Amino acid sequence: MIAVLKHGTTPQQTEHLVNWLKNMNIDVHISEGKEITVLGLIGDTSRVDIELLNSLEIVSSVKRVSEPFKQANRKFHPNDTVVEVGNVRIGGGHFAMIAGPCSVESMDQIIEVATAVKESGADILRGGAFKPRTSPYAFQGLKDEGIRLLLEAKKATGLPIITEIMNIRSLDLFNDVDIIQVGARNMQNFDLLQELGKTNKPILLKRGLANTIQELLMSAEYIMSEGNENIILCERGIRTYETCTRNTLDLSAVPVLHDLTHLPVVVDPSHATGRSALVPSMAAAAAAAGADGIMVEVHNNPSCAFCDGAQSLTPAQFDEVNRRVRRIREVIV
Ligand code: PEP
Numbered sequence: 001m002i003a004v005l006k007h008g009t010t011p012q013q014t015e016h017l018v019n020w021l022k023n024m025n026i027d028v029h030i031s032e033g034k035e036i037t038v039l040g041l042i043g044d045t046s047r048v049d050i051e052l053l054n055s056l057e058i059v060s061s062v063k064r065v066s067e068p069f070k071q072a073n074r075k076f077h078p079n080d081t082v083v084e085v086g087n088v089r090i091g092g093g094h095f096a097m098i099a100g101p102c103s104v105e106s107m108d109q110i111i112e113v114a115t116a117v118k119e120s121g122a123d124i125l126r127g128g129a130f131k132p133r134t135s136p137y138a139f140q141g142l143k144d145e146g147i148r149l150l151l152e153a154k155k156a157t158g159l160p161i162i163t164e165i166m167n168i169r170s171l172d173l174f175n176d177v178d179i180i181q182v183g184a185r186n187m188q189n190f191d192l193l194q195e196l197g198k199t200n201k202p203i204l205l206k207r208g209l210a211n212t213i214q215e216l217l218m219s220a221e222y223i224m225s226e227g228n229e230n231i232i233l234c235e236r237g238i239r240t241y242e243t244c245t246r247n248t249l250d251l252s253a254v255p256v257l258h259d260l261t262h263l264p265v266v267v268d269p270s271h272a273t274g275r276s277a278l279v280p281s282m283a284a285a286a287a288a289a290g291a292d293g294i295m296v297e298v299h300n301n302p303s304c305a306f307c308d309g310a311q312s313l314t315p316a317q318f319d320e321v322n323r324r325v326r327r328i329r330e331v332i333v
């Protein structure tokens, strides 16, 4: 980090600032010019409050020259992280197709969808048991019963399962869940992230509706700083002024994230577009952009789905999407 001091700063003021920084275990390299003094801050500057430093009367500007995320940073960990669930690997050249309904609705529904997506070649089964809904009157998920049904589907198909956690109090219910999802709305629920960091479960962390890529990485850092490095990042569309789609899929997040971090990156074209007709092309585009996996919603009867039917593929549509994505993977790797 570099701090430029204003013209006219006295040596005493500079010394005072340098001592303040040294108290935070930051080494300071002072470069005195004719007009201005530049301080080079060396050490773990992630603890420095950049806004506070910038607001000091003697400081003209502050610039970060290194990223505030460390453990998620590719600079300190050049090799790709590969997350393993059962026989499935994600990252480092390994690709996973995650498919299943928005929410688990009944035993028949989850078994039917799980069997169909498995037959088409899905690697992991998704299904929401705890649903974060905008309206408190909308279907909130089957909760513990939903997890029980997902586990039945896992037993029936052999597919590892992923499902969303909303509150750390329900963590015990996730003992046999293979990947815990943190949804877009909880991306900055820092208490939840820290508690998940104390587990050794793979975590799929979705990007928030209005969060930057750096904020996503800082949230991953919250989990990693507690010891859990098994993280998969997920781009699921961000909110923009566009209304033709539910969100705007930021596909450039895939190569940007691959550059900044060693963590695997998957794309969710279902929540990104909100329309099943757009999912095949966006899934194909995500694969072409180098995503390490794709997560899509599939329902045996989308028009009757309790949640997100408009963006859910039928099993037959999923079969085609999966084929297309695998063909693209062959071409690009
Ligand atoms: C989901 O995947 O079920 C979900 C609610 O997604 P998001 O958090 O991206 O809205």
Ligand code: MN
Pocket (backbone or CB within 6 Å): 102, 103, 271, 297, 307, 308
């Ligand atoms: Mn959904």
